[in-house]
Amino acid sequence: MLNIAVLGASISGLAIALRLQSSGHQVSVWDGRRSFSASNAGWLFNHSSLAHLRELGIDLADMTHRITSGEQIPHHSKNAAAHFESISTHGIRQQVLHDRLLFKLGTKNIHLGAQFDEFQPQQGYIVKSARFLDGREVFADLFIGADGVDSKVRSVQIPGPQLRPLNIMEIRGTTTVPELPRELVKSFKLYENNRLGMNVYLIPTAENDISWGLQIDLNRHPLKEFHSNGKLNEISASLSEFPKLVRRCIPASSLANGQIRASKDQEFPDRFHRGNVVLIGDAAHPLTSFLGQSIDSSLEDTQVLGDMIDDLSRGNIADLETCFTDFIRQRRPILRARQRFIRNQESALKGHLAVKNQNSVVTL
Numbered sequence: 001m002l003n004i005a006v007l008g009a010s011i012s013g014l015a016i017a018l019r020l021q022s023s024g025h026q027v028s029v030w031d032g033r034r035s036f037s038a039s040n041a042g043w044l045f046n047h048s049s050l051a052h053l054r055e056l057g058i059d060l061a062d063m064t065h066r067i068t069s070g071e072q073i074p075h076h077s078k079n080a081a082a083h084f085e086s087i088s089t090h091g092i093r094q095q096v097l098h099d100r101l102l103f104k105l106g107t108k109n110i111h112l113g114a115q116f117d118e119f120q121p122q123q124g125y126i127v128k129s130a131r132f133l134d135g136r137e138v139f140a141d142l143f144i145g146a147d148g149v150d151s152k153v154r155s156v157q158i159p160g161p162q163l164r165p166l167n168i169m170e171i172r173g174t175t176t177v178p179e180l181p182r183e184l185v186k187s188f189k190l191y192e193n194n195r196l197g198m199n200v201y202l203i204p205t206a207e208n209d210i211s212w213g214l215q216i217d218l219n220r221h222p223l224k225e226f227h228s229n230g231k232l233n234e235i236s237a238s239l240s241e242f243p244k245l246v247r248r249c250i251p252a253s254s255l256a257n258g259q260i261r262a263s264k265d266q267e268f269p270d271r272f273h274r275g276n277v278v279l280i281g282d283a284a285h286p287l288t289s290f291l292g293q294s295i296d297s298s299l300e301d302t303q304v305l306g307d308m309i310d311d312l313s314r315g316n317i318a319d320l321e322t323c324f325t326d327f328i329r330q331r332r333p334i335l336r337a338r339q340r341f342i343r344n345q346e347s348a349l350k351g352h353l354a355v356k357n358q359n360s361v362v363t364l
């Protein structure tokens, strides 16, 4: 069995830690945050992710909303709406998934306030320990970088071009309604308005919860003014150009409490690994967009890499290099397809491109 240090304790980090711990590996998890803060975001994730989580001992069936259809609706009728029919996906709040992973894993081997800083090399690209800004250090056979889009692990061990900001900002939140609107029962909606430079998505994530997000083109809504009341009022007023359903689901008060995050360019690094360090989740493949299936991608990484590390430790895979190379060979094609899909969406938001029906790309 291997001694494994996971750097980053969000969905990817917790899921891989749980997966590896269940095979008997000795796993520790390290995160820069001082505490786990609550997230209001909610996303789609597919049925196979739910099944994978069940294998890890987490049953979320009664904490998600089953979704069987969806619509991507452009503002201009000349752009065709995309209908997602007979899909098998679920709406879930990120916090629910995070809390359940944490509960199952237990907090014994999770170290907070540990901001990864550098590796101590042993030989070539093989590292013997990771050091944190507060002076702590962890020794391990294998290091997994699950530290998100701005991954420090990636920049230290697998340097490549920096990710560019996309000039797209997201405001996200969740609203609880007395009764789920009929249009959202088992269905998600994505409304696009490239004249305003704004998309709005609505996802039912539990019985009466609707998670929503606004994707905003910062070329038309500059960042520096974003936190001002005036700008929020302006954005709130823009919602009147969307269907009534949007205004029902995103009252002005919940907009003010929304979480704000910037999207980065989704360029993948050339490699996901070097020596005994491997990247997973957003650190490896930033797919930070609605319909980008980032959560699915993180959980798939967990499944594939977990199986390969088990095979490695049982002697069924010759060495670490083969293990990680096979991992990437399996993962790249589907990740690339999702990347293409997201880029197309972002171009559409900025008014560069008519949205086409892209149903076939996503395996929702």
Ligand SMILES: Cc1cc2nc3c(=O)[nH]c(=O)nc-3n(C[C@H](O)[C@H](O)[C@H](O)COP(=O)(O)OP(=O)(O)OC[C@H]3O[C@@H](n4cnc5c(N)ncnc54)[C@H](O)[C@@H]3O)c2cc1C
Pocket (backbone or CB within 6 Å): 007, 008, 009, 010, 011, 012, 013, 030, 031, 032, 033, 043, 044, 114, 115, 116, 117, 146, 147, 148, 149, 150, 151, 152, 153, 170, 261, 262, 263, 280, 281, 282, 283, 287, 288, 289, 290, 291, 292, 293, 294, 295, 296, 298
């Ligand atoms: C703007 C935006 C919009 C998104 N929209 C969607 C969406 O609509 N649908 C969807 O499926 N997904 C979306 N995502 C992606 C989703 O947030 C992630 O896929 C999901 O949270 C899992 O990511 P992760 O665990 O790989 O990384 P993250 O959630 O980013 O977690 C990284 C963890 O690493 C820790 N960390 C960072 N640096 C260090 C360090 N130096 N040392 C130690 N710890 C560190 C952080 O504290 C954090 O806990 C979006 C992401 C962004 C940024």
